[in-house]
Amino acid sequence: MGSLLQLFARFGNLLTLLFLEGICLMLIVQSGPKQKDVWLNSTGLAVNAANEKISWLRSYVGLQQQVADLKAANTLRHNAQPEARYDNVLVKDTLRISDTLYSYIAATVISRSIYGANNTLIINRGGAHGVEKGMGVICDKGIVGIVADTSRYFSKVISILNTKSRVSASVISQKTTPEKNNDTFGVLVWENGSSEEANLTDIPRYHEVQVGDTILTSGYSFAFPKGHPIGIIKSIPGSDPVKTSMHAIKVGLSNDPIRVQHVYIVKMDKQKKEDLLRIEKDGGYEQ
Amino acid sequence: MNSKIILSNVLRFVLILLVQVFILKRIWLEVDGRPSFQVLAYPLFLMILPFKMPRIALMLLGFLLGILIDLFYTPMGLHAGALVFLGYVRPWILSFLAPRDGYNMNHSPTMKRMGRNWFLKYSAILLLLHTFFYFSLEAFTFAYIYEILWQTLTSFAISFIFIIIFMLVFNPED
Structure with missing residues (x-):
């Protein structure tokens, strides 16, 4: 016991620092990525x-x-x-x-x-x-x-x-004609970055999309009704770095979620x- | 005398907490569609606690203030972590900046007691350490070192202005 007190007298400050920082780190990890309740x-x-x-x-x-x-x-x-x-x-x-x-x-x-x-x-x-x-x-x-x-x-x-948000979104193509339906759908995701842009993934490369195409909700989930506006295609930088057979598409959001x-x-x-x-x-x- | 110091510090604690979470939290500027800084003026509370405050008390008070501020931010624990760190390093900075004949242990390191130049130096060092630690903790890795440094510098500049304004307006003695 005596040696324990001695230890605390010597390193008490450091121990307190480590203890309190430990609590803080635990809190951060818990409430940060896992978004606990x-x-x-x-x-x-x-x-x-x-x-x-x-x-x-x-x-x-x-x-x-x-x-x-x-x-x-x-x-x-x-x-x-x-x-x-x-x-x-x-x-x-x-x-x-x-x-x-x-x-x-x-x-x-x-x-x-x-x-x-x-x-x-x-x-x-x-x-x-x-x-x-x-x-x-x-x-x-x-x-x-x-x-x-x-x-x-x-x-x-x-x-x-x-970064965990996934929303099913459909592309309303400007090229769609009564004979040829060019509309398609993909998944809207967001990477840490601009609050005005999101990425649209899972659109196959053989599918023609062009800048200015409208993005609407697809209605394939319970969360959103079909056809609510999301944004328009802002740029198509190329193919997806991970899934190379897919387009990488940047969508300009039509609202300001911030x-x-x-x-x-x-x-x-x-x-x-x-x-x-x-x-x-x-x-x-x-x- | 002593109870006066305690009372003024308790009042300062409450005031700084309220100002931070209800006013300063709402100030930010967008650059490239992202908020580019945060105003973190609450370290002022730890900075001007009396000289004779022991290190443990500094850390515990920092933890308490930080946790209360954290309730209004997500994720939890960032502000508390940074304030505990600040409480731990404050005695070092004080001894680093000590004048030749030492401090009067009954005083507090305020602008009125120590002079403008000394206080500017002192608060700038502490605030820089605080913001850097805060953004490092937020990023959780040094992989984003450029973003951390950028946010540290912008937030530091803005927060520093608020701290100086606070000191000039109230100009507390202890």
């Missing part, structure tokens, strides 16, 4: 509440009301979009019914990390409002991210400016989602 669950509510208060203080009260009205109107408009409907065309009696396929939940971004390679946002809607893990988040001009985690009143969104304030969470109709999942899993042969 540390942020939401342990520090979540109090800090988020404070952040929300501040972001409320920062905007004018009258303006806030105006924005809320606009958002309500926008939600309705989104709900009425053709992509948000599930089209029931019955050939038999030409009765055409359209059901809700997607509905939208308006939300405000209250906190964001915009600095690193793995950017996230916190929005002020959570489980209590019907937000669930995996839902897409869009804004008027483009897409913002995918919900990674929800608490009761807040959700964490993995931004599309995150500054976006007002977003909409895309909620797919639960029953249709379950139906779709079942048919994908069982191949549709279930009796």
Whole structure:
């Protein structure tokens, strides 16, 4: 014991330094790359509440009301979009019914990390409002991210400016004619770099793409409705360094995911989602 | 006298914490579509703690302030790590800059006590160490050494301005 105290008297400062730095490194590793729920669950509510208060203080009260009205109107408009409907065309009696396929939940971004390679946002809607893990988040001009985690009143969104983000995207080619369909689809990813650009991968090289082609969501996932704008092709530097049979395509994003304030969470109709999942899993042969 | 120092330091702790997370956190400039610096003015708190503060206390206080700031940033632990490091190196910098007849142990290393030139030198060295350590920790590897150096220099310049403004406005004695 005595020698232990002696040891501490001699190296106490260094030991304290190593101990505290150890804690910090553990925290960084845990909350950094793995994006654990540390942020939401342990520090979540109090800090988020404070952040929300501040972001409320920062905007004018009258303006806030105006924005809320606009958002309500926008939600309705989104709900009425053709992509948000599930089209029931019955050939038999030409009765055409359209059901809700997607509905939208308006939300405000209250906190964001915009600095690193793995950017996230916190929005002020959570489980209590019907937000669930995996839902897409869009804004008027483009897409913002995918919900990674929800608490009761807040959700964490993995931004599309995150190296882990993968979004299915289709290319609407300018060369498409009624005879020859030149449209295709690939995967939108982001590398740590500019916030205005993302990369489109998995487009085979034999497929002709050109600068200026429009990139829209493909609708091949539950997260985003078909045909929501993402951006346009900015440049095609050549072939993919890893998968050499694929194009390397730079996409200029049509929105500004760093500054976006007002977003909409895309909620797919639960029953249709379950139906779709079942048919994908069982191949549709279930009796 | 002593309780006055403690009280003013507690107030400073709270004030600096609030200013950092609610105001300075929101200041950044985009270059090439990426934010190019961060304003890190909170090391000022550790810089002007009294001379007689032992190293362990410096590190623990740094850790506490850092963790509280980290709650508002992602990922956790960056600011705390950098502040603990700063607390550890502060006594070395102080002894490196010591005047011929030593320090008055009852004072604090402030601009008013030590003079403008001495304080500029002192805070610049500490802030540079802090920002460099912070961005190295953030990158987690020296593979990005150019980016680390660039961010260190830009952030250092901006943060330094804020620290000097703070010192000129409040000009605390201890």
